[in-house]
Amino acid sequence: MYEGQALYHPKGWWTRYVFSQDHKVIxxxxxxxxxxxxxxxxxxxxxMRMQLGFPGLFESIDAGNYYQDVTMHGMIMVIYLLTALFxxxxxxxxxxLMLGSRDMAFPFVNMLxxxxxxxxxxxxxxxxxxxxxxxGAGWTLYPPQSILPGTxxxxxxxxxxxxxxxxxxxxxxxxxxxxxxxxVLQSRAKGMNMMRMPLIIWCLFLATFLGLLAFPALLVGxxxxxxxxxxxxxxxxxxxxxxxxxxxxxxxxxxxFQHLFWFFGHPEVYIIALPAFGIISExxxxxxxxxxxxxxxxxxxxxxxxxxxxxxxxxxxxxAGMNPYLGFFFATTTLIIAVPTAIKVYNWVITLWxxxxxxxxxxxxxxxxxxxxxxxxxxxxxxxxxxxxxPLSDTYFVVGHFHxxxxxxxxxxxxxxxxxxxxxxxxxxxxxxxGKIHFWITFVGTYLIYFPMHYIGFLGVPRRxxxxxxxxxxxxxxxxxxxxITICALIVGAAQFILLYNFVVxxxxxxxxxxxxxxxxxxxxxxxxxxxxxxxxxxxxxxxxRWPYDYGLPGATDDFVPQNVPDEQIT
Amino acid sequence: xxxxxxxxxxVIGTVLWNAVTPWWFTPLASNWGSLDQxxxxxxxxxxxxxxxxxxxxxxxxxKFRYKEGHKSExxxxxxxxxxWLTVITTIGVVVLLAPGLIAWNDYVxxxxxxxxxxxxxxxxxxxxxxPGEDGVYGNTxxxxxxSKNTFGLDPNDPNSLDDILIRSAEVxxxxxxxxxxxxRSKDVLxxxxxxxxxxxxxxxxxxxxxxxxxxxxxxxxxxxxxxxCGTGHYAMRGLITVDTKxxxxxxxxxxxxxxxxxxEGVEGSGKQIAQTLxxxxxxxxxxxxxxxPTWKDSFGSTRELASGEIVxxxxxxxKESVVNPIAKIASGYAPIMPAYATLSDEELDAIAxxxxxxxx
Numbered sequence: 001m002y003e004g005q006a007l008y009h010p011k012g013w014w015t016r017y018v019f020s021q022d023h024k025v026i027x028x029x030x031x032x033x034x035x036x037x038x039x040x041x042x043x044x045x046x047x048m049r050m051q052l053g054f055p056g057l058f059e060s061i062d063a064g065n066y067y068q069d070v071t072m073h074g075m076i077m078v079i080y081l082l083t084a085l086f087x088x089x090x091x092x093x094x095x096x097l098m099l100g101s102r103d104m105a106f107p108f109v110n111m112l113x114x115x116x117x118x119x120x121x122x123x124x125x126x127x128x129x130x131x132x133x134x135x136g137a138g139w140t141l142y143p144p145q146s147i148l149p150g151t152x153x154x155x156x157x158x159x160x161x162x163x164x165x166x167x168x169x170x171x172x173x174x175x176x177x178x179x180x181x182x183x184v185l186q187s188r189a190k191g192m193n194m195m196r197m198p199l200i201i202w203c204l205f206l207a208t209f210l211g212l213l214a215f216p217a218l219l220v221g222x223x224x225x226x227x228x229x230x231x232x233x234x235x236x237x238x239x240x241x242x243x244x245x246x247x248x249x250x251x252x253x254x255x256x257f258q259h260l261f262w263f264f265g266h267p268e269v270y271i272i273a274l275p276a277f278g279i280i281s282e283x284x285x286x287x288x289x290x291x292x293x294x295x296x297x298x299x300x301x302x303x304x305x306x307x308x309x310x311x312x313x314x315x316x317x318x319x320a321g322m323n324p325y326l327g328f329f330f331a332t333t334t335l336i337i338a339v340p341t342a343i344k345v346y347n348w349v350i351t352l353w354x355x356x357x358x359x360x361x362x363x364x365x366x367x368x369x370x371x372x373x374x375x376x377x378x379x380x381x382x383x384x385x386x387x388x389x390x391p392l393s394d395t396y397f398v399v400g401h402f403h404x405x406x407x408x409x410x411x412x413x414x415x416x417x418x419x420x421x422x423x424x425x426x427x428x429x430x431x432x433x434x435g436k437i438h439f440w441i442t443f444v445g446t447y448l449i450y451f452p453m454h455y456i457g458f459l460g461v462p463r464r465x466x467x468x469x470x471x472x473x474x475x476x477x478x479x480x481x482x483x484x485i486t487i488c489a490l491i492v493g494a495a496q497f498i499l500l501y502n503f504v505v506x507x508x509x510x511x512x513x514x515x516x517x518x519x520x521x522x523x524x525x526x527x528x529x530x531x532x533x534x535x536x537x538x539x540x541x542x543x544x545x546r547w548p549y550d551y552g553l554p555g556a557t558d559d560f561v562p563q564n565v566p567d568e569q570i571t
Numbered sequence: 572x573x574x575x576x577x578x579x580x581x582v583i584g585t586v587l588w589n590a591v592t593p594w595w596f597t598p599l600a601s602n603w604g605s606l607d608q609x610x611x612x613x614x615x616x617x618x619x620x621x622x623x624x625x626x627x628x629x630x631x632x633x634k635f636r637y638k639e640g641h642k643s644e645x646x647x648x649x650x651x652x653x654x655w656l657t658v659i660t661t662i663g664v665v666v667l668l669a670p671g672l673i674a675w676n677d678y679v680x681x682x683x684x685x686x687x688x689x690x691x692x693x694x695x696x697x698x699x700x701x702p703g704e705d706g707v708y709g710n711t712x713x714x715x716x717x718s719k720n721t722f723g724l725d726p727n728d729p730n731s732l733d734d735i736l737i738r739s740a741e742v743x744x745x746x747x748x749x750x751x752x753x754x755r756s757k758d759v760l761x762x763x764x765x766x767x768x769x770x771x772x773x774x775x776x777x778x779x780x781x782x783x784x785x786x787x788x789x790x791x792x793x794x795x796x797x798x799x800c801g802t803g804h805y806a807m808r809g810l811i812t813v814d815t816k817x818x819x820x821x822x823x824x825x826x827x828x829x830x831x832x833x834x835e836g837v838e839g840s841g842k843q844i845a846q847t848l849x850x851x852x853x854x855x856x857x858x859x860x861x862x863x864p865t866w867k868d869s870f871g872s873t874r875e876l877a878s879g880e881i882v883x884x885x886x887x888x889x890k891e892s893v894v895n896p897i898a899k900i901a902s903g904y905a906p907i908m909p910a911y912a913t914l915s916d917e918e919l920d921a922i923a924x925x926x927x928x929x930x931x
Contacts, residue, residue: 145759238777239713290643352631354644387674460766552643
């Protein structure tokens with residue numbers, strides 16, 4: 001929102017809290033819906049784990065609904081929880097506040113973005129209640145099986161609702177995304193040049209960029225797949241013999257869909273990872289009371305990651321039947337992207353050197369993120385390196401890897417972010433003791449869940465198996481391990497309710513936070529009122545005099561100098 | 572301090588785990604030991620990186636914990652250090668990438684000499700084809716598939732007739748010879764994967780893919796589908812027996828050619844139809860219930876349906892359940908069987924007769 005643009009003022013309860021155009025309310029709406037559907041996704045994963053750990057204990061879990069759970073769990077977590085929560089939740093809340101703006105560039109479109117997202121979630125949830133149930137095609141939705149009988153939900157409305165919901169989600173994302181980009185480019189406070197933006201804004205900006213360029217590939221893929229299913233076109237469908245007859249398809253290419261899917265799917269990994277990187281950058285600097293190390297390098301590393309993210313997609317397809325010589329190219333680009341990613345990690349850990357580290361709950365999450373992301377990133381070097389991928393592809397090694405790197409890591413960052421910014425939203429602190437209990441169970445629990453999976457991957461246990469019973473090469477010990485993992489998963493699952501409880505109780509009865517409880521330099525903590533009111537800044541917009549990481553600045557009495565403090569006011 | 576202790580345990584545990592893990596590679600039975608080596612190299616390089624970085628984190632957390640009134644050192648940039656770290660990382664990446672690309676080059680370059688065999692996937696069974704005496708595969712087309720012509724071979728192509736067809740999930744291969752596989756799918760994506768061979772490749776309908784390996788150890792190995800292919804994915808299991816060259820030849824000579832299968836009558840071939848249509852993936856002949864109920868001793872028995880109704884398994888029920896499976900779903904099973912609506916009466920009779928023979 002540029003200076004002088006008239007702010008929309010809500011006239012009643014409905015426009016203030018429901019159809020609100022205030023970015024802070026929209027952020028909260030995104031967050032609540034994403035957490036609710038994320039809880040559903042977690043519940044589905046526990047059903048899966050029950051089948052894997054205790055096969056046959058629940059007769060209601062048959063192969064069909066096992067695969068439905070797998071599919072919906074993956075899709076919900078990746079798209080409807082993490083993408084929506086990071087960009088719709090954190091993006092909405094932080095971009096205008098951190099840039100010293102009153103609101104997003106297009107507040108009305110921003111409101112629409114949320115409601116269209118909400119619609120996509122409703123469509124998604126509907127698929128649980130149609131006769132065929134939701135699709136069980138795996139979250140990658142590969143044709144031909146995703147639209148042919150033999151896959152749950154393929155011959156009913158399940159797959160159509162899934163594809164439709166994705167299309168609607170992409171519309172929502174586009175409306176939000178254009179807003180974030182425009183706001184970052186146009187609505188920064190005076191003095192807030194691009195190289196003074198907090199790293200999380202860079203991350204959200206680049207993640208949105210990735211999303212706006214990547215989601216269209218998924219959109220066309222989804223629409224073409226709907227055509228193949230409903231109109232019997234053959235974009236992705238070759239000659240197929242099924243059910244004793246040759247089907248009415250021919251000439252299409254299943255691999256084409258995989259290219260479209262992963263052209264979206266790989267940048268999607270970074271759409272989730274970059275905001276997580278951003279949160280970690282903010283939190284680690286603030287809670288270690290030390291300036292972030294190598295800001296310039298961090299920005300360029302982010303830009304490099306975002307650029308290279310578009311030319312690595314086929315590393316998901318090394319053994320998918322594309323020209324095998326493409327493997328050389330994609331293995332090389334994939335390992336190159338490890339370099340800027342490693343730079344990010346180095347700069348975070350060097351930030352800890354000679355710091356003054358406060359072991360707050362957000363800091364604990366940062367450190368846990370570093371360890372988890374390290375494991376997840378390093379195992380990525382196995383899978384990205386084409387020949388190494390051959391024995392490991394489609395085994396539990398992959399499950400272990402991507403859960404570490406793009407499930408647990410982002411969630412740890414997410415939790416760190418929630419603990420950190422909760423006081424800014426509510427004016428109250430989350431309970432520290434509950435926070436620590438929740439942290440320890442989540443960190444150690446998820447490590448115990450996913451770390452051993454890499455080793456049954458070495459053994460060769462394929463992923464997406466409803467049961468391992470009939471394979472002689474899979475020993476009984478794998479089932480014992482599965483039991484152990486399931487028990488860990490149940491405990492970690494239950495521990496998430498500690499967080500919910502903490503949210504509810506602390507929002508009402510938590511300790512008053514005051515205006516800047518963490519002593520942070522960034523603008524969202526320097527508002528007139530706290531929590532910030534409608535319009536964020538009272539009469540006068542803030543002016544920015546410095547970068548966002550002046551922790552431990554020599555010559556200052558305090559151990560931090562906020563961005564809106566000019567040199568002559570430093571005491 | 573709790574973090575220092577727990578993180579130290581995690582890091583040490585992670586490293587030591589590699590020495591004591593009960594889950595490791597299956598015994599290698601092919602020439603692809605180079606793939607194992609690339610994994611080992613990766614484990615070492617990434618292991619060192621993991622220990623160094625996490626060790627640094629733990630040290631910092633211990634050493635630089637919060638002291639009231641203390642201020643951190645102010646050092647926004649150190650270009651030299653950043654450059655060094657970038658160089659070291661790049662070296663690490665090259666050390667990983669080079670052996671990987673070399674191994675991949677071997678993996679994708681098909682050898683000139685070797686025995687050729689085609690693997691064909693369908694939901695949820697495997698079958699195989701050898702090119703026969705002339706050494707050339709007959710032409711196939713997706714339009715020619717039928718329950719009779721299960722490989723979609725062109726009967727007018729002279730190269731087709733001597734092709735040797737393996738219409739069961741078990742195939743034999745000779746030891747110490749290059750095996751060049753052509754892979755093809757009849758319906759959806761599958762992936763041909765033998766853990767002991769390390770090799771893996773997707774089967775894609777509408778196109779061919781290739782895979783090669785050299786079996787180096789006698790024995791029987793399981794083929795596991797490694798690309799999700801629908802509800803029966805986990806049950807898509809095949810077998811490969813690695814024989815001596817002589818045993819392999821003896822076995823191969825007993826297998827029918829395409830010309831021979833063309834002359835088979837429908838009568839008495841219910842078992843063959845059940846195999847080629849993939850029925851056996853879900854309906855066993857040995858009394859074990861799978862995705863669907865077993866056929867063993869089923870004929871003449873009574874069965875409870877999902878609707879609560881009780882029916883007798885007779886010819887009419889069997890035929891209806893093939894043509895329109897949704898009509899009468901057995902209790903306790905998911906309604907996932909595809910309809911085989913185009914089978915001829917002869918073929919339906921043959922299937923029913925076969926199921927009859929499995930019951931006393």
